[in-house]
Amino acid sequence: MAVKKPSSRKKGNRVTIHLECTEARPIGKSPSRYTTTKNKKTHPERIELKKYNPFLRKHTVHKEIK
Template sequence: MSKNKGARITITLECPCRNLINIHKRKKGIFRYTSTKNRKNTPNRMELMKFCPMCNEHKKFKEIK
């Protein structure tokens, strides 16, 4: 029998500029990253600095459901 994978879960990170359509310098749409986190160590929502190709700059990507 296989064991449970534990407290590690996959999360989706999304740029906060998704609501502002006129701010996009390159393309239209929503850009998202996927990552994993340990649910026991970080129970709150994560925020990571990532590059947004829509805005062409580094921004804080926030965890979504």
């Protein structure tokens, strides 16, 4: 049985992105951040999702940041 080297991992179209709350900073609260993945070939534009912000205790719009 062949053993794979740790450096030989899959390299595909899926990238890790960070989502940050858009409503928290203007009012002086901490923005919540989420980490997820997306396929950069099928979704080249920036993602915008509704996620829960525990600092505001409600669902808010989270946009992709660099």
